[in-house]
Structure formats: structure tokens, C-alpha cells
Amino acid sequence: MRHLLAKYAPALLVLVGVLLGILFTLQTLSAADARMREQRLTEVRLMERTFDWTAVQALRGEPGDAIRPEYVRIKQQLEALRGVSPQYRFVYLMALRGEGDVRFLADSEPPGSPDFSPSGMAYGEATSQLVGLFSGGQALTEGPVEDRWGVWVSALVPHVDPQSGQVLAVLGLDVDARQWQRALWQAALLPLGATLAFVLVSGLMLRQRARTRKELARLKSSEDQLYEQAHHDSLTGLPNQRLLADRMHQVLSHAHRMESRAAILFLDLDRFKNVNDSLGHAMGDALLCEVARRLRALVREDDTVARLGGDEFVILLPEYLHDDDARHVAEKIIAELAKPITVGGQSVSVGVSIGIAQYPDDALDSAGWLACADRAMYAAKDSGRNTYQFADPLQNARARERLSIETGLRQGLAHGEFVLYYQPVFSLAHGGLTGVEALVRWHHPEWGRVEPARFIPVAEDSGLIVPLGDWILAEACSAAQRWNRQGALAVPVMVNVSALQLRRPGFDGRVAEVLQETGLPANLLELELTETTIMQETLVGSAMLGRLSEEGVRLAIDDFGTGYSSLAYLRQLDATRLKVDRSFVADMVEDAEARVIVISMMGLARALGLKVTAEGVETGAQLELLRTLGCDDVQGFYCARPMPEADFLARLPDWINGGFSPASAPDKTA
Numbered sequence: 001m002r003h004l005l006a007k008y009a010p011a012l013l014v015l016v017g018v019l020l021g022i023l024f025t026l027q028t029l030s031a032a033d034a035r036m037r038e039q040r041l042t043e044v045r046l047m048e049r050t051f052d053w054t055a056v057q058a059l060r061g062e063p064g065d066a067i068r069p070e071y072v073r074i075k076q077q078l079e080a081l082r083g084v085s086p087q088y089r090f091v092y093l094m095a096l097r098g099e100g101d102v103r104f105l106a107d108s109e110p111p112g113s114p115d116f117s118p119s120g121m122a123y124g125e126a127t128s129q130l131v132g133l134f135s136g137g138q139a140l141t142e143g144p145v146e147d148r149w150g151v152w153v154s155a156l157v158p159h160v161d162p163q164s165g166q167v168l169a170v171l172g173l174d175v176d177a178r179q180w181q182r183a184l185w186q187a188a189l190l191p192l193g194a195t196l197a198f199v200l201v202s203g204l205m206l207r208q209r210a211r212t213r214k215e216l217a218r219l220k221s222s223e224d225q226l227y228e229q230a231h232h233d234s235l236t237g238l239p240n241q242r243l244l245a246d247r248m249h250q251v252l253s254h255a256h257r258m259e260s261r262a263a264i265l266f267l268d269l270d271r272f273k274n275v276n277d278s279l280g281h282a283m284g285d286a287l288l289c290e291v292a293r294r295l296r297a298l299v300r301e302d303d304t305v306a307r308l309g310g311d312e313f314v315i316l317l318p319e320y321l322h323d324d325d326a327r328h329v330a331e332k333i334i335a336e337l338a339k340p341i342t343v344g345g346q347s348v349s350v351g352v353s354i355g356i357a358q359y360p361d362d363a364l365d366s367a368g369w370l371a372c373a374d375r376a377m378y379a380a381k382d383s384g385r386n387t388y389q390f391a392d393p394l395q396n397a398r399a400r401e402r403l404s405i406e407t408g409l410r411q412g413l414a415h416g417e418f419v420l421y422y423q424p425v426f427s428l429a430h431g432g433l434t435g436v437e438a439l440v441r442w443h444h445p446e447w448g449r450v451e452p453a454r455f456i457p458v459a460e461d462s463g464l465i466v467p468l469g470d471w472i473l474a475e476a477c478s479a480a481q482r483w484n485r486q487g488a489l490a491v492p493v494m495v496n497v498s499a500l501q502l503r504r505p506g507f508d509g510r511v512a513e514v515l516q517e518t519g520l521p522a523n524l525l526e527l528e529l530t531e532t533t534i535m536q537e538t539l540v541g542s543a544m545l546g547r548l549s550e551e552g553v554r555l556a557i558d559d560f561g562t563g564y565s566s567l568a569y570l571r572q573l574d575a576t577r578l579k580v581d582r583s584f585v586a587d588m589v590e591d592a593e594a595r596v597i598v599i600s601m602m603g604l605a606r607a608l609g610l611k612v613t614a615e616g617v618e619t620g621a622q623l624e625l626l627r628t629l630g631c632d633d634v635q636g637f638y639c640a641r642p643m644p645e646a647d648f649l650a651r652l653p654d655w656i657n658g659g660f661s662p663a664s665a666p667d668k669t670a
């Protein structure tokens with residue numbers, strides 16, 4: 001309703017204005033008309049006052065009047081009166097003869113004129129008002145009336161005889177009304193003009209208003225489009241610098257509130273200028289669009305890919321936990337942009353240099369953040385292009401090391417740079433051998449021996465743990481079967497398995513295959529899964545582990561105590577061994593709290609039917625304490641270090657005959 005009112009109110013106002021204008025015009029017209037009629041009446045009244053009425057009494061209003069001398073006198077007067085103005089047409093006298101019978105007494109026309117009205121001639125247009133004049137009515141005007149001579153208005157004034165008080169005659173004047181009408185039009189001109197002007201102006205205003213509304217609607221509808229244009233790069237459709245600044249601001253305040261981390265990657269294409277110069281701008285544009293498309297496809301929905309202009313892009317990672325996240329994205333981008341891009345039928349390849357800056361590590365505000373990433377990008381360019389750099393030099397060093405380890409691992413796998421070392425596990429009850437753990441070693445041709453702690457995490461991150469773990473499993477099983485066949489040893493070989501290996505479908509099948517190929521009985525293989533892996537991969541109750549233990553493969557829970565699982569829950573795994581993490585063993589003698597933990601771990605494990613192995617036993621005191629606590633097995637430098645197969649086999653007879661003896665355990669290099 002309000003909307004309708006607002007829409008039509010101006011038109012209504014104009015309508016009212018027009019109506020008022022018309023009313024005003026009509027009013028002006030009627031006022032002018034009345035004024036002119038009054039003027040004519042005044043003229044006739046003046047005539048009536050100056051007229052010689054004595055002669056009139058002699059007339060009868062009959063044809064016979066014409067011969068009376070009074071008639072001639074009267075006619076002369078009437079003629080003289082008519083001559084006063086060229087607008088006067090007739091001046092005449094009328095009398096009432098009988099009921100409603102009005103007759104001419106005399107007129108201003110000479111006899112013989114076609115308009116002459118002889119005395120006694122009936123007045124054709126006698127109206128009731130005219131008749132009324134004879135019985136005391138006021139003077140009146142009649143017309144305008146149109147006849148063959150023109151348009152006329154009649155002004156009629158009665159003359160009352162002073163003696164008798166009767167109306168003696170009515171004096172009439174016919175005036176040309178054309179002049180009159182002209183005057184009326186002139187009078188109407190101003191209000192009519194004003195109304196027309198009003199209509200014109202308001203019409204124009206309404207039109208303007210309608211136009212403005214339309215324009216406003218158009219503007220409104222294109223507001224989104226404008227926003228789009230203002231916040232997006234017109235070439236690629238990616239967010240532009242302005243929108244990026246906005247998002248960075250949001251991400252920063254969110255990260256600040258949640259005490260979380262975020263990262264930006266600053267990208268600059270390496271050979272873009274070449275493409276632009278040699279193939280032209282159109283190809284350059286097509287290339288940028290393709291790069292934009294690939295970048296967008298690489299990152300998650302929540303990540304922002306923006307173009308700063310030229311060949312510079314920025315990627316904003318709002319959900320960011322680990323340095324590796326940014327590293328992975330950077331590596332994916334480098335790999336993706338290394339693939340050739342076809343533009344205009346030509347295959348071109350550009351590289352990219354990437355700078356990575358993190359919040360809160362590198363900067364606290366968005367300007368500093370971007371600048372940091374920009375500097376890191378230049379550092380990446382300087383260090384040979386097609387690579388990435390962290391803003392932080394320490395991280396750069398770490399990332400470089402990871403990268404070279406990763407490359408080294410690939411080569412190491414191909415060149416067979418890995419060997420297995422073996423570390424025995426002994427029974428505390430009788431000192432005999434109850435198992436042997438296979439531990440991988442890497443002999444790098446330049447770096448020498450590389451610790452598992454340095455390369456296993458990289459292998460896990462890069463996925464290389466899968467082929468490496470596969471080799472380890474096969475190698476450990478074939479060694480164990482060799483010893484088994486020689487009759488040297490019939491205890492299980494313990495192989496560490498990482499989460500990524502377990503996540504791959506068909507891991508159990510691969511284990512069965514290795515057992516088949518090597519001929520090792522399943523009960524001589526024990527897989528060590530860390531507590532964290534078990535929890536992470538929700539392995540409890542998994543069908544895959546079920547199949548493995550059905551086959552007879554044993555399971556051990558490794559590094560127990562480092563995670564946050566309940567032993568009762570882990571029990572459902574069907575594991576046979578629990579390995580107490582060596583950090584507890586290390587602290588246990590001095591630290592009462594660690595000792596209490598170990599005691600309760602062993603109590604629980606026994607209650608659940610698990611054999612307990614303490615790892616990292618380095619001293620006799622630890623060993624004795626473990627014995628007192630009722631620990632089943634021990635593994636550690638105190639008994640024997642991990643050693644190459646040859647050393648292991650050399651010492652095997654001693655261990656089988658006499659059990660382990662610390663004194664007889666020369667420190668072989670681990």
C-alpha cells in the first residue's frame with residue numbers, strides 16, 4: 001500500500017494541479033464574463049437614464065405607431081444610441097402586450113433595412129426571464145446567441161414609469177459577442193497558460209523522476225557486478241589485491257582470536273615475460289588464465305587464490321597446522337606449473353617461484369605478512385627459480401634438508417642404500433632370546449650413516465615409507481627364514497610398520513605374499529604398531545588386523561605410554577606384546593612417578609594377558625628394577641645394541657647357550 005502510494009503520489013499531485021488549473025481558468029472565465037455582462041448592463045442602464053421616456057407612453061406597440069411623431073423621435077434616439085459604439089448592433093424597446101406576449105415598440109434600424117423590426121412585431125426569443133422583467137425583475141443579459149449575422153449578447157434593462165410604478169418598456173441592446181469572446185479568451189489565457197506550463201513542467205519532472213528511478217534500479221542491479229569488478233581481477237576472475245587484503249585481515253583476526261596459524265604463498269611466474277614478448281599479449285593472457293585455473297583447482301575451497309596483477313599470485317591458507325602444509329601446497333604448485341601449458345596451439349612451460357610467510361611466526365599484520373612472503377619469493381628466485389622459500393631462514397634450512405632427504409631417499413631406494421640392523425629381545429625369566437627387532441639403517445654415499453629419526457618422518461610425509469617399508473618387511477622376513485632354516489633361531493622377527501603402510505588397502509595381502517615368498521611361518525613375524533598409529537588409524541576392531549592375526553601373525557603395541565589410549569581398549573587388538581616406551585624406562589630408577597606408571601602399566605598388561613617388554617634398558621639398575629617389577633622381556637643397549645646381521649649371527653650361539661650377559665656384550669655400533 002505504502003509502496004503504491006509512493007509510486008502514484010506524484011501523478012496524483014499533478015492531476016490535482018491540473019484540475020485546480022482548470023477550475024481556476026473556468027472561474028476566471030466566468031468572472032470575466034460576469035464583468036462584461038455587468039459592463040453592458042451599465043451601458044444600457046445609462047441609456048435608460050438618459051432616454052426621453054415621455055414619448056414612449058404614446059406608443060401602443062402596433063403597426064399604427066409608425067405614423068406617430070413620437071415614434072420618429074424615439075427612433076432617432078435609438079439610432080443615436082446605436083451609433084455610440086461600432087460593437088452595438090441593435091438598440092430597441094419592447095413592451096408586454098398580453099400574457100407572455102412581448103412586442104417591439106421601436107428599434108434603431110431604418111425601415112427598409114433587412115433587420116428592421118416594425119412596431120408591434122413579436123419578439124421571437126422571449127424567455128421567461130425576459131417576461132419576468134415586466135413584472136419587477138432585475139436587468140439581465142441573454143446569449144450569446146448565434147444567427148445569420150453573427151454572435152450576439154443582449155443586455156435588457158426595464159424602465160419603470162415613476163408615476164404608475166409599472167414597467168413601461170424594456171430597453172434592449174444587442175452587442176457583437178465576438179469581441180467579447182476574444183476578451184474572454186484573453187482573460188483565460190493566463191490561468192490556462194499557467195496550467196499548461198504546470199502540466200508541462202510536472203510532466204517533465206515525472207518523466208525525469210521515472211528516468212531517475214529506472215537509473216537507480218539499474219544502478220542497484222549492477223551493484224553486485226560493480227562489487228565483482230572492484231574486488232576481482234577482470235582477466236582471471238580471481239580475487240584481486242583489494243579482496244585479498246580483506247580476506248587476509250579476516251584470517252588474521254580469526255587466527256589471533258583462536259591462537260591458530262595461517263600462511264600465505266607469494267607466487268611469481270619465472271618465464272612469463274618470455275611468453276608475453278615472444279607470443280604476444282593475447283597468449284600471455286591465455287596463459288595467466290590457465291595458471292589461475294590450475295591454482296584454483298589445487299587448493300581447498302576455503303583457501304583464497306588471488307592475482308595481484310602481472311604474473312603475481314597470492315594463495316592464502318587460513319587452516320594451517322604444520323609447516324608441511326605450506327610446503328606441500330608449494331610443491332604441488334611447482335609440479336603442476338611444471339607441466340606444459342598449451343596456448344594458441346603452442347605448448348609453453350613456465351616455472352614459478354614461491355615465497356611462504358606464516359602468521360604469527362613471520363608477521364603480525366597483513367602488510368608485513370605480504371612483504372615477508374614477497375621477500376621470500378625473491379629469495380626463491382635467487383636460489384635458482386622453480387622452487388619455494390620460507391620467510392624464516394631456519395625453516396628454509398629445515399625445508400631444504402627435508403627436500404634433500406626426500407631426494408636422497410628416492411635414490412637410496414633405487415640404489416639399495418638401506419640395510420637392516422637387528423636388536424635382540426631377551427627374557428628376564430631365563431635370559432634367553434625371545435625375539436629380534438629389525439631396525440632400518442641408511443648408509444648414504446656422501447652423508448654416511450643417517451639416523452632413522454631424521455629420515456623416517458620424511459619418508460612418512462613423502463609417502464616413501466610405503467616402498468621402503470615394503471622392502472624392510474621382505475628383507476626382515478627373508479633373513480628370519482634364513483636363520484630359521486639353518487636352525488639357528490626360531491624366535492619372531494619384529495618389524496616396525498608405519499601408519500601410512502597400514503592405510504594402504506591390501507596391506508594384509510602384501511604380508512601374506514611376503515610370508516609365502518620367503519616361506520617364513522606366520523608366527524615368526526611380529527608387527528610393531530605404535531600406540532599413536534593404532535589410535536590414529538582406528539585399527540582397533542579393523543578387519544585387516546583381524547585377518548593378519550587369524551593367519552598367525554603377531555602384533556605388538558610399540559612406544560606404549562606416549563599416546564593417550566586406554567589399555568583395555570588396545571586389548572581388543574589381539575596383540576601379544578606391549579612395549580613400554582623407553583622414556584619411562586630411562587626415568588624409572590630416579591623418578592618415582594615414572595616408576596609408578598611403569599608398575600601400573602605392567603599390572604594392567606598382566607591382567608589383560610599381554611607380555612610386557614621394556615625398551616631402552618641401558619643400565620643394570622634398570623634391569624634389576626624391571627625384574628623386581630615382574631617385567632617379561634627386555635631390550636636395550638645394556639643387553640645388546642642393534643647390529644648388522646653378521647654380528648648378530650656371530651653372537652647368536654652365546655645368547656642361545658648362556659642367555660645375555662652384559663659383560664660379554666661389547667658395544668657394537670648401533
Ligand code: C2E
Binds near residue numbers: 440451496559582618
Ligand atoms: P622404535 O621402534 O622404538 O625402535 C627402537 C629404537 O630404540 C631404535 O632406534 C633403537 O636403536 C633404540 N634403542 C634400543 N635400545 C636402546 C637403548 O638402550 N637406549 C636408547 N637410547 N635407544 C635404544 P632407531 O633404530 O634409531 O629407530 C628409531 C625409530 O625409528 C624406531 O623407534 C622406529 O620408530 C623407527 N624405525 C626404525 N626402523 C624402522 C623400520 O624398519 N620401519 C619403521 N617404520 N620405522 C623404523
Ligand code: CA
Binds near residue numbers: 437496
Ligand atoms: Ca619398534
Ligand code: CA
Binds near residue numbers: 582
Ligand atoms: Ca619403541
